[in-house]
Amino acid sequence: MDQNEKPYVIGLDLGGTNSVFGIVDANANVVAETSVKTKGHGDNVELYVEDCLTALRKIIDQVGGIGKIRAMGIGAPNGNYYTGCIEFAPNLPWAKGVVPLAKMFSDALGIPVAMTNDANAAAIGEMTYGAAKGMKNFIMITLGTGVGSGIVVNGQMVYGCDGMAGELGHVIVEKNGRECGCGRKGCLETYCSATGVARTAREIITSTDRPTLLREIPLDQIESKDVSIAAAKGDEVAKEIFEFTGRILGEACANFATFNSPEAFIFFGGLMKAGDLLLNPIKRAYDETVLKIYRGKAKMLVSQLDDAKAAVLGASALGWEIAMETAVHNG
Amino acid sequence: MDQNEKPYVIGLDLGGTNSVFGIVDANANVVAETSVKTKGHGDNVELYVEDCLTALRKIIDQVGGIGKIRAMGIGAPNGNYYTGCIEFAPNLPWAKGVVPLAKMFSDALGIPVAMTNDANAAAIGEMTYGAAKGMKNFIMITLGTGVGSGIVVNGQMVYGCDGMAGELGHVIVEKNGRECGCGRKGCLETYCSATGVARTAREIITSTDRPTLLREIPLDQIESKDVSIAAAKGDEVAKEIFEFTGRILGEACANFATFNSPEAFIFFGGLMKAGDLLLNPIKRAYDETVLKIYRGKAKMLVSQLDDAKAAVLGASALGWEIAMETAVHNG
Numbered sequence: 001m002d003q004n005e006k007p008y009v010i011g012l013d014l015g016g017t018n019s020v021f022g023i024v025d026a027n028a029n030v031v032a033e034t035s036v037k038t039k040g041h042g043d044n045v046e047l048y049v050e051d052c053l054t055a056l057r058k059i060i061d062q063v064g065g066i067g068k069i070r071a072m073g074i075g076a077p078n079g080n081y082y083t084g085c086i087e088f089a090p091n092l093p094w095a096k097g098v099v100p101l102a103k104m105f106s107d108a109l110g111i112p113v114a115m116t117n118d119a120n121a122a123a124i125g126e127m128t129y130g131a132a133k134g135m136k137n138f139i140m141i142t143l144g145t146g147v148g149s150g151i152v153v154n155g156q157m158v159y160g161c162d163g164m165a166g167e168l169g170h171v172i173v174e175k176n177g178r179e180c181g182c183g184r185k186g187c188l189e190t191y192c193s194a195t196g197v198a199r200t201a202r203e204i205i206t207s208t209d210r211p212t213l214l215r216e217i218p219l220d221q222i223e224s225k226d227v228s229i230a231a232a233k234g235d236e237v238a239k240e241i242f243e244f245t246g247r248i249l250g251e252a253c254a255n256f257a258t259f260n261s262p263e264a265f266i267f268f269g270g271l272m273k274a275g276d277l278l279l280n281p282i283k284r285a286y287d288e289t290v291l292k293i294y295r296g297k298a299k300m301l302v303s304q305l306d307d308a309k310a311a312v313l314g315a316s317a318l319g320w321e322i323a324m325e326t327a328v329h330n331g
Numbered sequence: 332m333d334q335n336e337k338p339y340v341i342g343l344d345l346g347g348t349n350s351v352f353g354i355v356d357a358n359a360n361v362v363a364e365t366s367v368k369t370k371g372h373g374d375n376v377e378l379y380v381e382d383c384l385t386a387l388r389k390i391i392d393q394v395g396g397i398g399k400i401r402a403m404g405i406g407a408p409n410g411n412y413y414t415g416c417i418e419f420a421p422n423l424p425w426a427k428g429v430v431p432l433a434k435m436f437s438d439a440l441g442i443p444v445a446m447t448n449d450a451n452a453a454a455i456g457e458m459t460y461g462a463a464k465g466m467k468n469f470i471m472i473t474l475g476t477g478v479g480s481g482i483v484v485n486g487q488m489v490y491g492c493d494g495m496a497g498e499l500g501h502v503i504v505e506k507n508g509r510e511c512g513c514g515r516k517g518c519l520e521t522y523c524s525a526t527g528v529a530r531t532a533r534e535i536i537t538s539t540d541r542p543t544l545l546r547e548i549p550l551d552q553i554e555s556k557d558v559s560i561a562a563a564k565g566d567e568v569a570k571e572i573f574e575f576t577g578r579i580l581g582e583a584c585a586n587f588a589t590f591n592s593p594e595a596f597i598f599f600g601g602l603m604k605a606g607d608l609l610l611n612p613i614k615r616a617y618d619e620t621v622l623k624i625y626r627g628k629a630k631m632l633v634s635q636l637d638d639a640k641a642a643v644l645g646a647s648a649l650g651w652e653i654a655m656e657t658a659v660h661n662g
Contacts, residue, residue, distance in 0.1 A: 078624065087624060137492045151590065153484045153491075160484075160592025161468045162628055167589040170622045172582070182622055251503070258498040259482065259590050261491025291501045291513060293409065293418060297493055 007070045008063055009323055010056070011316030012105075013118065014038065014076035016091040016145065019048075021056050022309070023063050024316035028129045030309055032059035038092065045094040049104050056109075071326065072105055072113040073318030075121025075311055082163030084115045090181055091145075114322035118142070118311060120157055120166060122268055122303070123150025124321070125314025130304040131266050138264045139256055140303075141168065141249075143271035146181075147189035147196075153260050169193070173252050192249045194224035194271050200241050201227050212237035228274045242274055246281025253282065253298075254290035261294055268303035268310065275302075338401045339394055340654055341387070342647030343436075344449065345369065345407035347422040347476065350379075352387050353640070354394050355647035359460045361640055363390035369423065376425040380435050387440075402657065403436055403444040404649030406452025406642055413494030415446045421512055422476075445653035449473070449642060451488055451497060453599055453634070454481025455652070456645025462597050462635040469595045470587055471634075472499065472580075474602035477512075478520035478527075484591050500524070504583050523580045525555035525602050531572050532558050543568035559605045573605055577612025584613065584629075585621035592625055599634035599641065606633075 084102025147169030177186025230238035415433025478500030508517025561569035
């Protein structure tokens, strides 16, 4: 390789709606970007990958061709690090079974491709470029449509025996609680995701007569950002919704602390736009309920990565990991 | 060192009632053993250590003197691996604050001394000599007077940012549930320890008229082993107590799986004498409640270590770890 050639990796943030590709240099600059719709290919994963490759080849050409790309990292729902497969992802129409997506991209592009779930990718991104630089033990909680998590112990991602560890969004926090997309009841994500916040709003509106700005919005169109806007205007019900959400999340984090006694919880995702409205009740509930020996130890931080780029950067950080491993294996 | 000299380590199992010392060879043979009462020294930790040293020196002499001992490992409640201190152990009268026990023994004996909590020591013992040999990701659950845990990720003990990780007995499983010794409510150990089982028995006896052999025992003297004996005789109430206990523990384990997706849960301690009476409901509740992606993956095992020696062996395994580290540091 020419010493003057600047190497890149590809990061793929595979979301339920969009699949965003970024070509990233070693300094975390996204030098080229493209995206395709994740849905619209029915259950045909080949068609999806073909669309991705068409879009991807254009931006690969922009940076000087595939010879400059060292590896690719994918952050995807239910992405398995060990196998490179997406396993039973309920929100991806072409991934109802086990889909070997990393291999499909690797075969097509001729570069190493690694995959993990989106929250793990975010944690790797945070460790590589963000608030978790230098941390050896932390828990990343992603608050989006669902609740995801990436756990780091002794400086290493926790993948578990099967590559699928770190699904704290599916810890059951309320027995016989709200129905979850996973088929069970009372999972953390039914309360503390963006969807969960909207659900709480609808419950209060339909079960009480309390006045709130949220009544001005059609019931089935209320989103978590409407609750943020109303709370920012001083709406009592909206503020209570964040209190309720933050309390459940803070109590859950107090339970999580017993596992790896993290130096920080790092919160990331759309819901964190609510800022202190959500972060303060998380902190209060955590401090009130955490076991005495852990009190005052874990920082409660908001991700330092730009929301729009964090997922792609996280996936790219995984790309750098696999690029370096491959370089070592090849001497 | 003479090549013919056989090296040993000391293992100390520091329990609430007894402190058991074993001198252990590299093949897990306990070649000498002694014990002192843990209590009876008021809040005077110097007095406790002095008593320990008096007893310990006798067995050290039996194996040929301190020159043959490479290191010592201590398994103690609230034992901190990083600092070698016992921190706020509610059941140890001389450890209400922070007690630098590893240093005290190290200074007195002139050998390296490492400490961790008793459940972590059990996990290290299980990895070194028992059911977890070769496992990289597992969770050890100790069911004694309390509930302890030792968690292994990527082949390493999880100590966390402060050396105090792995306190799954204090995960809150029931909001506003039973009062716990830690000052909070609803911790796993208030239900699934030996004490918790006896508590369940007393609750049923005092709140119902149901016939049970357990009524023949004075209420304040019922122990978990009485429940085992009654259940073995076919007592319906006693069997239900284990069903209830196992269900809570199995559901808790299903939540724990989301953390490190372990290849096994290994149960250890007095309560496991109940055998399948307890293990079967644990398995059933786990299978019914665990997230689909983890289903059928984790084995539910009972410790393979001899109950009487497991804690000392676990502590000794930690001794070997520190002995090897010290040997490496000294070139």
